Amino acid sequence: MIITRLIVKNWRNFQQIDVPLTERQFIVGANASGKSNLLDIFRFLRDIVKAEGGGLQNALSVRGGVSNIRCLSAMPASEVAIEMHLSANSEAPATWQYGIGFHKESEGARRACLTYERVWENGNLLVDRPEAADKTHPERLTRSVLEGGNRDFSELVDFVGAITDFHLVSPNAISGAAVQDNPFAAGFLEQVASADEKTRCSRLKTIEHVLKGAIPQFEKLAFIRDTLTGHPHLQARYSHWHPKAGWQREDQFSNGVLRLIALLWFLLESDSVLLLEEPELSLNPELVSQLAPLFFRMQASKNQQVLVSTQSDVLLAEPGIDGTEVLMLTPTKAGTEVKLASDIDDVHILLKTGFTAGEVVFSGYSEQLSLLE
Numbered sequence: 001m002i003i004t005r006l007i008v009k010n011w012r013n014f015q016q017i018d019v020p021l022t023e024r025q026f027i028v029g030a031n032a033s034g035k036s037n038l039l040d041i042f043r044f045l046r047d048i049v050k051a052e053g054g055g056l057q058n059a060l061s062v063r064g065g066v067s068n069i070r071c072l073s074a075m076p077a078s079e080v081a082i083e084m085h086l087s088a089n090s091e092a093p094a095t096w097q098y099g100i101g102f103h104k105e106s107e108g109a110r111r112a113c114l115t116y117e118r119v120w121e122n123g124n125l126l127v128d129r130p131e132a133a134d135k136t137h138p139e140r141l142t143r144s145v146l147e148g149g150n151r152d153f154s155e156l157v158d159f160v161g162a163i164t165d166f167h168l169v170s171p172n173a174i175s176g177a178a179v180q181d182n183p184f185a186a187g188f189l190e191q192v193a194s195a196d197e198k199t200r201c202s203r204l205k206t207i208e209h210v211l212k213g214a215i216p217q218f219e220k221l222a223f224i225r226d227t228l229t230g231h232p233h234l235q236a237r238y239s240h241w242h243p244k245a246g247w248q249r250e251d252q253f254s255n256g257v258l259r260l261i262a263l264l265w266f267l268l269e270s271d272s273v274l275l276l277e278e279p280e281l282s283l284n285p286e287l288v289s290q291l292a293p294l295f296f297r298m299q300a301s302k303n304q305q306v307l308v309s310t311q312s313d314v315l316l317a318e319p320g321i322d323g324t325e326v327l328m329l330t331p332t333k334a335g336t337e338v339k340l341a342s343d344i345d346d347v348h349i350l351l352k353t354g355f356t357a358g359e360v361v362f363s364g365y366s367e368q369l370s371l372l373e
């Protein structure tokens with residue numbers, strides 16, 4: 001299943017979004033145009049349903065509450081709303097539709113409350129809140145029907161709960177040296193360790209195969225546990241080393257290799273939506289240029305979805321990237337506008353003429369258009 005449509009009102013710097021989404025979706029825009037805010041919509045939904053520390057109130061409070069989330073240019077007291085459609089693939093009709101709206105009460109306890117919540121399965125409206133019980137017990141409106149491990153809509157809840165985030169601010173974050181202070185680092189190695197052995201071996205084989213093709217003289221990747229401490233480690237060998245040189249542990253890996261290993265692991269592991277924030281960081285352009293085809297192959301083999309924010313023209317240099325696969329974020333006085341590249345006439349013309357998405361969406365398009373005249 002993938003998310004095939006996203007409709008949003010008053011979320012952060014967006015007053016209004018209504019866009020179709022496809023299996024591989026790139027999100028491009030200038031700094032502060034809202035790329036991270038857009039991806040955070042999906043994390044927010046995941047945070048509502050997650051079993052531990054989840055729920056609407058927690059998802060709101062880790063983001064500073066409704067007033068922090070609500071678009072500053074929205075009308076006072078207006079709601080924030082998110083709706084998404086889930087389908088088997090980008091061509092199929094929606095199997096699930098989920099909509100949630102919330103605001104802060106204008107008087108009384110000033111709680112963060114639902115303004116509505118709806119769930120449809122195959123077009124049938126299963127939940128339509130506020131319902132009678134919400135009216136008699138208004139505190140119910142502080143909770144979503146998806147939270148607390150609700151099994152009434154298990155397919156929807158499991159899908160949203162499995163939305164995965166790949167966000168490495170610092171490339172050092174997964175190196176062994178940083179493990180002690182860095183929960184993500186420890187988390188990543190533990191994640192590798194906790195996969196069952198067969199799955200782990202098969203994923204590491206695939207990753208080793210990609211690294212051999214991408215990193216000069218890279219030869220082997222292996223997982224071990226320290227015999228003394230029991231801590232999990234990744235280790236690598238390069239063919240140019242002395243035959244007795246032994247293995248190198250992850251704290252000696254280069255930043256790019258570490259990021260690539262983690263990125264590939266997440267791609268192989270995800271069976272829902274994978275959110276990738278600027279995966280180009282720390283990778284050389286040759287590798288960056290291979291990411292878009294890699295996403296395509298991975299999602300095609302598993303029917304998973306990748307939503308990728310990027311500032312890299314090289315990442316979008318693949319000629320196969322269609323205008324429907326690129327969301328362009330354009331800041332305006334009334335908040336950031338979100339449009340498919342294929343819906344912007346000038347961009348559409350240039351893509352049809354053979355320019356790559358990378359050439360068109362980053363440099364402004366007037367220069368290329370003038371070449372066509």
Ligand SMILES: Nc1ncnc2c1ncn2[C@@H]1O[C@H](COP(=O)(O)OP(=O)(O)OP(=O)(O)O)[C@@H](O)[C@H]1O
Nearest residue numbers: 012013031032033034035036037068069070071072
């Ligand atoms: N409630 C809100 N209303 C309006 N704007 C907001 C709100 N919350 C955050 N913003 C704005 O969103 C912008 C940041 O967006 P975001 O971090 O998503 O951008 P980005 O495209 O990821 O940038 P970068 O490329 O630098 O990572 C900031 O300019 C911030 O002021």
Ligand SMILES: [Mg+2]
Nearest residue numbers: 035036037277
């Ligand atoms: Mg960002």
